Amino acid sequence: MTNGRTILKIRGDLKTYFFTFDGVAKAVDGVNFEIAEGETFGLVGETGCGKSVTALSVLRLVDPPGRVVSGEILFEGEDLLKMKDQEMQQVRGNKIGMIFQDPMSSLNPVMTVGFQLKEPIRLHQRIGEGKADRLATEILEQVRIPEPSRIMKRYPHELSGGMQQRVMIAIALCCHPKLIIADEPTTALDVTIQAQILRLIRDLKRDFESSMLMITHNLGLVSKCCDRVGVMYAGNLVEVCDVSNVFSEPLHPYTRGLIEAIPKVNADRETLPVIPGRIPDIINPPRGCKFHPRCGEVGPGCLEEKPELQEVKPHHWVACARVRPNEGFVK
């Protein structure tokens, strides 16, 4: 599927800080990764780990008091952070499409579905009303909405959650973006509808030959639709690897804890293994490795120095002082 070319490359330690009255909240604190053409990259982590802020930084949609303080975001070789606002508008919604988490609150309740769908088309393609109408109807058909011309005249509240999410996907895809950013696209949906939407996203991504950045807290979802995955913890990537490796041989203690904590369907366990404690304060994070206060395998090196992401095996990157190249986890 992938041809080896990179579509999005984040390098030079992307940092997005929020300058609040309580102090500087380091929401994203040194993140580097890349997405190849045609690839789906999953960004997983718990609430507040900075995965959504990473996505918003890519689109330059971080609002004050938040600001990207360092790093480069190369999209097709160009640094998005250095672009003028006008150039950025040509990228947003056109070359990069975004699917937000909660369709109920991200669609405009006082505009019809058709209007919202045609907005990016008109903005980016300079075509007449009639043609925009035709394009919008076509895209609604592609996201498998029955009777598209009727739905175009409807308001968001008249549609079910699943239908609203389909409209969101249609809006994200209507300009055939090279990269789709999906932020928790199925969290607000029921499981049977979630299965429909996942299948749809997968099919469309293939048809449109797009790449995708999938943001989710659900590791199960990652296993079903991503090629590679990055696990985030308190603003840092702690592990980046192929999706099969993350389940077969997770190396970072946090990743292992996360996978263990999911109730399994085919295993009888009286108690679930837990990660003790809770996510750290991002204004005053722990020194050294941010995970060390919750980690069961803390060693002497963990408290002093923040571990860097290093390639311990081909295509398997881990940020942990206890994991060494070619040796795996060192006791």
Add this chain to the structure above:
Amino acid sequence: MIEPLLQVVGLKKYFPIRRYLLPGKVEFVKAVDGVTFQIDHGETLGLVGESGCGKTTIGKTILRFEEPTEGKVAFDGTDLLSLRGEELRRVRWNLQMVFQDPFSSLDPRWTVRAILREPFMIHRRARGIDLEKRLVELMEIVGLTRRHLDWYPHEFSGGQRQRIAICRALALNPKLMILDEPTSALDVSVQAQILNLLKELQREFKLTYLFISHDLSVIRHMCVRVAVMYLGELVESSPCGELFSEPGHPYTQALLSSILDPSVQKDEILLEGEIPSASRPPPGCRFHPRCRFQKDLCSKERPPFVEVKEGHFVSCHL
């Protein structure tokens, strides 16, 4: 034979929709439409279904937060629905509920002490020093400390708030706890903590749970028996392991295939369409418009809830 702790027979709850332009005509949303089940002492019954299928309404009608339209609810031999006023209050402390969202189920202007004291006040159980002792004890049971009693809900994380909600439900030593999606607002690592806590409490205090959830892997972990709901009706009910190994109803099969468990790889069964409106449910079997195996009979006759194996009930014509 020991009597079950809770017995629900033919429970129905219809909500009227008034149309102001057509005053004479009243339609009903059939949120719960004839549900029968029972829970034994010390057991955990899981109630699964998608949003809008009526699982929360069942929980609320059992506690009489909502008055049922029809049916019978017997708790420990007493008919809950015939009780009024003082009588009801005397029984009701036995049944407690933990709600889904710990952010909206705790009063933001009350300290934890005030929140936890309320059940004791209402049921006139303890006062003064005894009460204070009991509160500290309760906090320790759920893994919090004495210090936290003077905090306000906003000072806690989601997981801690859910612990307080559990604490409040536990306060009067109830027999039955209705857990309405207790972990769906939480992260996985916190979810695991709460699930472990609930299991521990059950062992220690011999609690009986009605565990409402849409997450099948959580249900699998927690429950002894499972009942699957679709559009206000039970479609299947069986011992937990059997439901997962041999699901009988096509809807259950589809639900199981939609579990995103990385350790399981299996064929997906994709359901067509969405859940129909509960005010105009499809005739016959309510699932038939989305069913893979539908026959002529399915759209005409409502399938009976039959026992296909011991303790395994399915409502399907197949």
